[in-house]
Amino acid sequence: MIAARLHAARDLRVEAVPPPEAGPGELLVRVEAAGVCGSVLHVWRTGAFVTRFPVTPGHEVTGVVAAAGDGARTAPGTRVVMDSKVPCGTCPECRAGHPQRCGAIGFLGEVCDGGFAELLAVPEAAVCPVPAGLDARVAVLAEPAAVAMHARRRLERFAPEARRVGVLGGGPIGALCALMLPSTTDVVVAETDPARARLLAAAGLQVTDALPPGFRADAVFDCAGFAGSVASAMAACAPGGIVMLVSLHHGPETLDANVLLAGEHAIAGCHVFEDELPDTLAALAADPARFAAVVTRQVGLAELPGVVAEAAAGGHGGLKTIVVPEGAT
Numbered sequence: 001m002i003a004a005r006l007h008a009a010r011d012l013r014v015e016a017v018p019p020p021e022a023g024p025g026e027l028l029v030r031v032e033a034a035g036v037c038g039s040v041l042h043v044w045r046t047g048a049f050v051t052r053f054p055v056t057p058g059h060e061v062t063g064v065v066a067a068a069g070d071g072a073r074t075a076p077g078t079r080v081v082m083d084s085k086v087p088c089g090t091c092p093e094c095r096a097g098h099p100q101r102c103g104a105i106g107f108l109g110e111v112c113d114g115g116f117a118e119l120l121a122v123p124e125a126a127v128c129p130v131p132a133g134l135d136a137r138v139a140v141l142a143e144p145a146a147v148a149m150h151a152r153r154r155l156e157r158f159a160p161e162a163r164r165v166g167v168l169g170g171g172p173i174g175a176l177c178a179l180m181l182p183s184t185t186d187v188v189v190a191e192t193d194p195a196r197a198r199l200l201a202a203a204g205l206q207v208t209d210a211l212p213p214g215f216r217a218d219a220v221f222d223c224a225g226f227a228g229s230v231a232s233a234m235a236a237c238a239p240g241g242i243v244m245l246v247s248l249h250h251g252p253e254t255l256d257a258n259v260l261l262a263g264e265h266a267i268a269g270c271h272v273f274e275d276e277l278p279d280t281l282a283a284l285a286a287d288p289a290r291f292a293a294v295v296t297r298q299v300g301l302a303e304l305p306g307v308v309a310e311a312a313a314g315g316h317g318g319l320k321t322i323v324v325p326e327g328a329t
């Protein structure tokens with residue numbers, strides 16, 4: 001089969017490899033679509049998080065079950081999405097049902113082969129069936145949309161009264177966070193790239209180029225992760241407002257603790273997602289057209305190395321790029 005294999009940082013090759021087989025308790029899945037994520041670009045640039053090279057990246061995956069290994073019960077032909085998390089399963093956090101807090105967590109496409117391939121084998125416990133009729137080009141958003149659903153749940157837990165919400169950064173995660181909030185929320189997305197801003201507006205979102213100090217949000221989602229973005233998010237909050245950390249940062253952030261203290265702000269980390277995949281798929285299936293606008297480019301596996309290099313260099317003002325293997329329908 002054809003797969004995109006990362007041999008080292010900045011060395012992604014599309015090549016023929018032996019197809020995987022479904023071991024006991026595993027499913028062999030024929031990939032219909034896999035999303036290109038900011039973390040894929042980070043891994044491409046640095047080789048970070050990869051435990052063995054070469055590895056097939058891609059952790060936002062949907063496909064159809066082609067075969068079931070011994071003991072696996074999912075019927076061939078079932079469309080599924082993959083849980084991207086590979087937690088240790090035994091630490092106190094894992095046992096308490098918070099695998100996203102596992103100190104030893106790894107991810108699909110980094111510690112095992114992911115979805116930039118025609119086929120992949122995954123544990124049956126790591127798949128979630130897709131609601132009937134939901135197109136693969138929307139179902140492929142389940143993983144990043146679950147990140148947005150988790151952030152929404154965290155907001156509802158810590159600030160259930162929040163109505164005026166800012167989203168800093170209008171990439172795919174920022175867009176999905178904004179789209180996933182209830183319709184009663186007044187959401188404004190800050191995005192400086194004009195091409196992205198147009199796509200966000202076309203998706204029905206309120207867009208601005210910045211959330212100014214004095215914006216007085218009840219909550220601001222940091223989906224940008226640039227140096228200083230946490231302080232910017234806090235400055236855009238009203239006193240008592242909360243900053244939801246959704247994006248990974250590339251280094252430590254500097255904060256004025258007295259601003260935090262005097263404004264009685266809170267900061268809540270939101271790491272990937274917990275068990276929100278089924279509810280996320282239900283949300284996608286309830287309004288697929290709303291979410292379909294996030295997918296703005298479709299490429300084949302052969303184009304992927306060029307697409308990743310271009311995106312890592314800051315090119316392309318789109319939202320989510322998905323890979324549809326040549327021959328997948």
Ligand SMILES: [Zn+2]
Pocket residue numbers: 037038039059060143144
């Ligand atoms: Zn991702």
Ligand SMILES: [Zn+2]
Pocket residue numbers: 087088089090091092093094095099102103104105
């Ligand atoms: Zn664990």
